[in-house]
Amino acid sequence: MREEIIVAGSGGQGIMLAGNIIARSALSSGKYTTFYPSYGAEMRGGTANCSVIVSDKEIGSPVISSPSVLLVMNEQSLIKYLPRVKKNGLVIVNSSLVKSYPDASIQVPATGIAIELGDVRAANMVMLGRLIFGTNIFSKEIVTEVIKDVFKGKQEFVAELNIKAFLKGNNYDKKS
Amino acid sequence: MGSNKILMKGNIALCEGAIAAGCDAYFGYPITPQNEVPAYMSGKMVQLDRVFVQAESEISAINMVFGAAVCGKRAMTSSSSPGISLKQEGISYLCACELPCLIVNVQRGGPGLGNIAGSQADYFQATKGGGHGDYRMIVLAPYSVREMYEFANISFQLSEKYRNPVMILTDGIIGQMMEPVSIEDNKREPITRSSTDGWCLGGCLGREPRSIKSLFMTEGVLEKHNYHLKNKYDLIKKNEVRYEEYLTEDAAIVVIAYGISARIAKSAVRKLREDGIKAGFIRPITLWPFPYDKISEVSSCVKKILVAEMNLGQMVEDVRLAVNGKCPVEFIGHPGGGLFTDTEIKEKLASMF
Amino acid sequence: MKKIYFKTESLKNTIFSYCPGCGHGIIHRLVAESIDELNIRETTIGIAPVGCAVFAYDYWNFDVTEAPHGRPPAVATGIKRCCPDKIVFTYQGDGDLAAIGTAEIVHAANRGENITVFFINNANYGMTGGQMAPTTVLGQKTTTTPFGRNSSRDGYPLKICELLSSLEGVCYLERVSVTSPKNVLAAKRAIKKAFQNQILKKGFSLVEILSQCPTDWGKTPMDSIKWIDEVLSKTFPLGVYKECAKK
Numbered sequence: 001m002r003e004e005i006i007v008a009g010s011g012g013q014g015i016m017l018a019g020n021i022i023a024r025s026a027l028s029s030g031k032y033t034t035f036y037p038s039y040g041a042e043m044r045g046g047t048a049n050c051s052v053i054v055s056d057k058e059i060g061s062p063v064i065s066s067p068s069v070l071l072v073m074n075e076q077s078l079i080k081y082l083p084r085v086k087k088n089g090l091v092i093v094n095s096s097l098v099k100s101y102p103d104a105s106i107q108v109p110a111t112g113i114a115i116e117l118g119d120v121r122a123a124n125m126v127m128l129g130r131l132i133f134g135t136n137i138f139s140k141e142i143v144t145e146v147i148k149d150v151f152k153g154k155q156e157f158v159a160e161l162n163i164k165a166f167l168k169g170n171n172y173d174k175k176s
Numbered sequence: 177m178g179s180n181k182i183l184m185k186g187n188i189a190l191c192e193g194a195i196a197a198g199c200d201a202y203f204g205y206p207i208t209p210q211n212e213v214p215a216y217m218s219g220k221m222v223q224l225d226r227v228f229v230q231a232e233s234e235i236s237a238i239n240m241v242f243g244a245a246v247c248g249k250r251a252m253t254s255s256s257s258p259g260i261s262l263k264q265e266g267i268s269y270l271c272a273c274e275l276p277c278l279i280v281n282v283q284r285g286g287p288g289l290g291n292i293a294g295s296q297a298d299y300f301q302a303t304k305g306g307g308h309g310d311y312r313m314i315v316l317a318p319y320s321v322r323e324m325y326e327f328a329n330i331s332f333q334l335s336e337k338y339r340n341p342v343m344i345l346t347d348g349i350i351g352q353m354m355e356p357v358s359i360e361d362n363k364r365e366p367i368t369r370s371s372t373d374g375w376c377l378g379g380c381l382g383r384e385p386r387s388i389k390s391l392f393m394t395e396g397v398l399e400k401h402n403y404h405l406k407n408k409y410d411l412i413k414k415n416e417v418r419y420e421e422y423l424t425e426d427a428a429i430v431v432i433a434y435g436i437s438a439r440i441a442k443s444a445v446r447k448l449r450e451d452g453i454k455a456g457f458i459r460p461i462t463l464w465p466f467p468y469d470k471i472s473e474v475s476s477c478v479k480k481i482l483v484a485e486m487n488l489g490q491m492v493e494d495v496r497l498a499v500n501g502k503c504p505v506e507f508i509g510h511p512g513g514g515l516f517t518d519t520e521i522k523e524k525l526a527s528m529f
Numbered sequence: 530m531k532k533i534y535f536k537t538e539s540l541k542n543t544i545f546s547y548c549p550g551c552g553h554g555i556i557h558r559l560v561a562e563s564i565d566e567l568n569i570r571e572t573t574i575g576i577a578p579v580g581c582a583v584f585a586y587d588y589w590n591f592d593v594t595e596a597p598h599g600r601p602p603a604v605a606t607g608i609k610r611c612c613p614d615k616i617v618f619t620y621q622g623d624g625d626l627a628a629i630g631t632a633e634i635v636h637a638a639n640r641g642e643n644i645t646v647f648f649i650n651n652a653n654y655g656m657t658g659g660q661m662a663p664t665t666v667l668g669q670k671t672t673t674t675p676f677g678r679n680s681s682r683d684g685y686p687l688k689i690c691e692l693l694s695s696l697e698g699v700c701y702l703e704r705v706s707v708t709s710p711k712n713v714l715a716a717k718r719a720i721k722k723a724f725q726n727q728i729l730k731k732g733f734s735l736v737e738i739l740s741q742c743p744t745d746w747g748k749t750p751m752d753s754i755k756w757i758d759e760v761l762s763k764t765f766p767l768g769v770y771k772e773c774a775k776k
Contacts, residue, residue, distance in 0.1 A: 024183050027356045035183065035354035060443025062353040065517045201611050227610045231603065232636035239600040243607020246594045247574070247615070251607070269597050377592040379615055381571035387586035388594040
């Protein structure tokens, strides 16, 4: 197997964290992985994206030219990356913020769900949950463990909230 | 893939490698894409009761390294292309005074302020002498996070063995990317120090005073000093050439690349082999001393050679020197922070058959 | 027989190659005497500048390193941070310290590096043949100010002690000259104090020494001394510019 995943949005949306969790989950699953971040010049509000490759084989370039999976958190990123997605690639959009999504994409109102859960910042976890369900690259248990580990050292409810958001995304719209 | 691995950024692996190798002092100045290095060192080095100073410029940072090296300490600095340009004065003095140290260039696009994307456009600067005078610097090019970790150690060893600065020439992609790396040997003993007896300064207690200098005004003395340096460089050329060879034995076409380009070229070769096409791969690990002999040898047995670099063609000149007309040498490059895809290199190689 | 004059241990038995009437010889000796009186010769590392005093290691009988032009404060920082038990000093001219090395001296001072700096101000670039220095006074003729230094074209004399006196990291700043026995003794006191401050870990100390350069000034040694007393020290008044309370 090999998945080339681009996670994209604006700075401050937890893009790097979501990508990082995918790569760490790959590591826990014994797969090869690379994570490559790309920031705009701004720390907040600019564009942010990262490329994560998960594979059974050694990985050459960590940079992705045509992703097999695109996860987008804002409109700008969709415009930039949609044309690059592989044929039959998986596109997951945060439909709370992205309005011009293609019909073939999976729409998750992640920001809305996160607000309902009590923290808008957890939108990335909702999206990540849906991505894991959509790609089935790792079990949700593996990812849950990684999330726990990532928030280790913070107050307990932070990890709990993020896991809740992740599972909510994982279960969202399971029909599609 | 063992479970004892952790996901780590190239720049952080470099820091961990340097710390594990017993780096005494780090001096640096912020510049993207190497900012993780001073940030990480500012915490770790201080916790370990070692020296960290954020200098007022790259010029000061390299001169602080000079000071640390003068008194026999294991010192390093890091920067990215525009900052490395500023360090060239200091590098020339370090080479002239035969002071060991580690200089890391996490290359970005140039010339000028360029951009913050990874690049390989500083090959000439690193290997041909970016500063003034006849000098050489050992240049190592890692191509993975693991090598960022290991090469810090190797660099300190080589620099002390030959009393010469060593540069790790990497790029923004290797520096910024994360991949699993095992650092279980993190707790190993720092590498043994080559003796600094006989040259370093530390006060003249119990011995004659010493001076460290690069000014030789008496007639003929500087020429002699240059020949002394040349003998050392010849020894390094003889002993320290490093490269990786992959499937060259039966290859009809070989691609030569280093650093991030080598990763991509290697996966292109792997894909061609899956299609039954006999491609091979050579990766210079030391860019100076350059593996001229190996490439010369391979060039007599292959039809063509391709050089892939993220610049307009720099290492290709060394490859052509090595090949010396024995086979055609083609070039594929991306300047200004552009990056290859493996498909691109694969197609180029396939077109050469 | 009582010995009343002798070569102090920190000076090698070498004849100075400086021009007749040059201040460097006197100042080298004051530095060497202070080091011996404080008994720190065997733990001292000096840093020579690029300029006339680049050959200081030919005269000083202790460890000395060269540094690139203007960079001695950065080199000193590297040495002192790595070897805090050594006594580290730089010896720099006005081109080295106040022009090409302005960033290095300001930031070493501002960090409060526990080092000692001797700043030799002779109002021109001596080694390269008498060009304008940052410290050249208004109206002074040099090879690059043939009509005299003109503020609208060349700017103003840079006053290092005054400039550094506003920095919190600085412990001690004094400007002295070596134009008379009295001034030489005062210079010696300042030089010794600047070393003592380092021994006591009080932080950054700099002594600026107005020094004569008869050859490049086109003056006799005696006229040079007179010019310092009557002209140069009007732009650069002698005195203590900063002295920190005990740390």
